[in-house]
Amino acid sequence: xARASMRRATAAPNPIVPLxxxxxxxxxxxxxxxxxxxxxFCMVEDVLGQRPGTDLATFQAFARDPQHTRGIRxxxxxxxxxxxEPELLAYIAVARSIPSVEHVRIQTNATRLGSGxxxxxxxxxxxxxxxxxxxxxxxxxxxxxxxxxxxxxxIQAGLAAIxxxxxxxxxxxxxxxxxxxxxxxxxxxxxxxQPAGMDFWNLWPRVDTPVVRRQMVPVTALQPFLMRALDxxxxxxxxxxxxxxxxxxxxxxxxxxxxxxxTTLIDREYWEAVPSYAxxxxxxxSHAQTGCSGLSHAYIETFGWEHDKLRPERTARVPTSGETDxxxxxxxxxxxxxxxxxxxxxAPGAELEGWRVANVARxxxxxxxxxxxxxxxxxxxVRVRDDRLPAWRRTDHVDVSHxxxxxxxxxxxxxxxxxxxxxxxxxxxxPL
Amino acid sequence: xxxxxxxxxxxxxxxxxxKLACWPQDRAAGEQDAPHYDYCLLPYTPRAxxxxxxxxxxxxxxxxxxxxxxxxxxxLLQRLxxxxxxxxxxxxxxxxxHQPDATSWELYFYRRxxxxxxxxxxxxAELFAPMSVEGVLADHWRWLMFSVEFDVQQLRGTRPCTxxxxxxxxxxxxxxxxxxxxxxxxxxxxxxxxTGIDDILARLQVSVHATPDPLALARLLPPQWMRCxxxxxxxxxxxxxxxxxxxxxxxxxxxxxxxxxxxxxRDNIHDHRQQFQHLNWDIGVDFQRAADxxxxxxxxxxxxxxC
Numbered sequence: 161x162a163r164a165s166m167r168r169a170t171a172a173p174n175p176i177v178p179l180x181x182x183x184x185x186x187x188x189x190x191x192x193x194x195x196x197x198x199x200x201f202c203m204v205e206d207v208l209g210q211r212p213g214t215d216l217a218t219f220q221a222f223a224r225d226p227q228h229t230r231g232i233r234x235x236x237x238x239x240x241x242x243x244x245e246p247e248l249l250a251y252i253a254v255a256r257s258i259p260s261v262e263h264v265r266i267q268t269n270a271t272r273l274g275s276g277x278x279x280x281x282x283x284x285x286x287x288x289x290x291x292x293x294x295x296x297x298x299x300x301x302x303x304x305x306x307x308x309x310x311x312x313x314x315i316q317a318g319l320a321a322i323x324x325x326x327x328x329x330x331x332x333x334x335x336x337x338x339x340x341x342x343x344x345x346x347x348x349x350x351x352x353x354q355p356a357g358m359d360f361w362n363l364w365p366r367v368d369t370p371v372v373r374r375q376m377v378p379v380t381a382l383q384p385f386l387m388r389a390l391d392x393x394x395x396x397x398x399x400x401x402x403x404x405x406x407x408x409x410x411x412x413x414x415x416x417x418x419x420x421x422x423t424t425l426i427d428r429e430y431w432e433a434v435p436s437y438a439x440x441x442x443x444x445x446s447h448a449q450t451g452c453s454g455l456s457h458a459y460i461e462t463f464g465w466e467h468d469k470l471r472p473e474r475t476a477r478v479p480t481s482g483e484t485d486x487x488x489x490x491x492x493x494x495x496x497x498x499x500x501x502x503x504x505x506x507a508p509g510a511e512l513e514g515w516r517v518a519n520v521a522r523x524x525x526x527x528x529x530x531x532x533x534x535x536x537x538x539x540x541x542v543r544v545r546d547d548r549l550p551a552w553r554r555t556d557h558v559d560v561s562h563x564x565x566x567x568x569x570x571x572x573x574x575x576x577x578x579x580x581x582x583x584x585x586x587x588x589x590x591p592l
Numbered sequence: 593x594x595x596x597x598x599x600x601x602x603x604x605x606x607x608x609x610x611k612l613a614c615w616p617q618d619r620a621a622g623e624q625d626a627p628h629y630d631y632c633l634l635p636y637t638p639r640a641x642x643x644x645x646x647x648x649x650x651x652x653x654x655x656x657x658x659x660x661x662x663x664x665x666x667x668l669l670q671r672l673x674x675x676x677x678x679x680x681x682x683x684x685x686x687x688x689x690h691q692p693d694a695t696s697w698e699l700y701f702y703r704r705x706x707x708x709x710x711x712x713x714x715x716x717a718e719l720f721a722p723m724s725v726e727g728v729l730a731d732h733w734r735w736l737m738f739s740v741e742f743d744v745q746q747l748r749g750t751r752p753c754t755x756x757x758x759x760x761x762x763x764x765x766x767x768x769x770x771x772x773x774x775x776x777x778x779x780x781x782x783x784x785x786x787t788g789i790d791d792i793l794a795r796l797q798v799s800v801h802a803t804p805d806p807l808a809l810a811r812l813l814p815p816q817w818m819r820c821x822x823x824x825x826x827x828x829x830x831x832x833x834x835x836x837x838x839x840x841x842x843x844x845x846x847x848x849x850x851x852x853x854x855x856x857x858r859d860n861i862h863d864h865r866q867q868f869q870h871l872n873w874d875i876g877v878d879f880q881r882a883a884d885x886x887x888x889x890x891x892x893x894x895x896x897x898x899c
Contacts, residue, residue, distance in 0.1 A: 438815040438818055438819075440813070442786060443785065444786070444787065455815075457816060460815045465810055465815075551640055561639075561640060562637065564636075564637060
């Protein structure tokens with residue numbers, strides 16, 4: 161398992177434009193969907209051998225466009241098993257050609273890095289971070305998960321080689337039935353290698369099959385083992401990250417929980433199977449409003465909502481129907497976006513028929529304006545025109561939609577929207 | 593503000609990909625701001641607007657057509673829309689579980705401050721003629737909504753229809769039958785699924801038809817529908833129910849599949865999904881404790897729209 165993933169997205173017209181801008185500084189490039197392991201819970205199992213991923217020419221086109229690459233500090237190369245890709249060195253070169261990039265990371269199972277020149281070649285080409293999937297603390301567990309005997313030793317050799325190199329080592333363990341009781345043992349195994357970070361990703365059921373559902377662990381069963389592993393990380397001063405596990409069950413380690421993902425370049429079809437997440441307490445829990453995804457639908461259908469086991473942080477301000485979807489991260493405003501919006505008289509503070517622009521931000525593959533009038537709010541979303549997608553209105557270059565409008569201010573909003581439309585119609589491109 | 597045309601085209605347009613015809617004229621050409629209403633007859637902002645939009649009433653007509661009562665249903669609809677004006681009727685299609693032919697329909701009429709003085713229960717009931725409606729009340733009742741439920745035979749006028757009256761600010765509804773006192777039928781609770789989740793859970797946890805196992809709640813509140821405007825929990829005489837308002841097309845299709853709605857209707861909706869993308873839909877299920885007391889079953893599901 162060497163792939164991450166992200167939230168549901170909609171199609172965009174240009175394949176080299178990431179479908180979502182989920183992170184301002186990291187871009188993940190998924191290519192070469194082949195693997196030498198066969199993990200039962202693989203997040204990209206359905207595309208292995210089926211899809212090419214982001215080809216080199218597409219990545220080059222992306223990298224050449226400063227609009228796309230502005231602010232990117234890290235490129236993450238991923239597959240499949242990225243080291244199986246013959247053009248990997250070329251991808252690294254493209255990543256390093258982006259002026260703002262500080263780090264090039266490879267997501268890998270490390271089985272090919274323990275011997276031979278590959279590791280040194282990758283580092284020489286510009287890779288300075290390796291994010292290694294560690295499945296178990298012993299051969300039996302690792303072989304059971306990867307369905308390849310002997311994998312444990314190969315991974316250990318790769319880890320040791322990386323640790324001995326100039327590159328930074330990060331690890332990731334996907335928590336499943338076979339390994340969840342070994343998490344502290346895995347920390348014990350990795351800690352001597354002084355990793356820069358260890359991730360623990362609760363199973364993300366992108367490929368939702370009965371086999372995958374059987375791998376899921378009830379959160380209350382997983383919790384004590386996860387907490388012990390996080391305690392041990394703390395003891396060893398290893399930065400730990402937990403994904404897709406309810407933050408409210410992490411207690412003193414709640415700050416480790418972070419479901420965010422890099423902005424991703426990947427085949428559009430990949431997004432069609434992205435799993436949805438939910439929590440019954442999402443409306444009353446502050447964790448949900450700051451990025452905790454809750455539980456996957458597959459999990460809820462298997463184990464229930466766990467509503468009596470979750471511990472909502474009831475300090476959340478009650479959202480109103482006109483407010484932003486709080487479970488979706490909105491990136492902060494940046495200077496180029498501010499200048500662009502200002503030129504259209506749509507920057508924060510601009511007036512529209514009694515409404516005020518409270519904020520403008522990148523949101524998935526769109527720009528989202530938050531308009532406020534007293535306590536009332538709603539948002540307007542603008543994306544590159546795509547006639548295949550529904551839209552409230554279209555200009556020559558962009559599609560415009562808006563979110564729910566509080567009933568009490570519908571008439572007032574109806575006055576502001578034409579003005580917004582008039583101003584946005586001057587836009588020929590979007591600073592996405 | 594633009595309005596929906598009062599009368600549909602007499603000649604439905606054949607859609608090449610569909611098994612049933614559709615009526616695009618229900619939305620007047622160019623009237624992109626025509627109002628949209630949910631099953632509480634409250635207006636909402638459409639999800640998107642494109643020139644080829646279809647209105648939800650097409651689904652009602654497809655259902656009638658599939659049961660061979662399109663002419664009767666259409667005549668009723670025209671009488672109501674001519675007399676009451678557009679956007680005054682909420683429709684519901686009720687599907688009995690595991691019985692594709694056991695379909696019934698219900699039309700709902702809301703009392704609003706802007707209604708004319710002659711907007712009375714008796715007059716609404718008269719508009720159903722030649723169908724007959726049982727047990728209409730006098731209007732001094734503080735009624736919020738009135739509904740008439742009918743099946744194929746009742747739509748053809750061979751049997752009288754029963755009606756229901758919903759009382760203002762109470763969440764209570766009563767069944768009305770000829771010669772009998774009003775019979776308590778339902779008690780409704782509407783809540784925002786985000787901020788009102790405690791109330792929703794409290795009501796479901798005391799339902800005598802729900803079971804206490806952890807998966808029961810996931811079956812009663814599937815995560816796929818919790819992104820909606822309101823969840824309504826209803827306690828009924830012989831079952832309890834959950835409703836979700838303003839779900840999108842994707843959620844609707846999941847609902848139709850999960851509750852095994854007739855394939856023809858499902859396929860037709862799917863074939864026209866792009867033209868329905870602008871709509872919100874309202875859906876609901878009735879559930880009843882099984883005879884073995886260990887489980888519950890879904891006995892009925894409903895889909896709602898307005899016209």
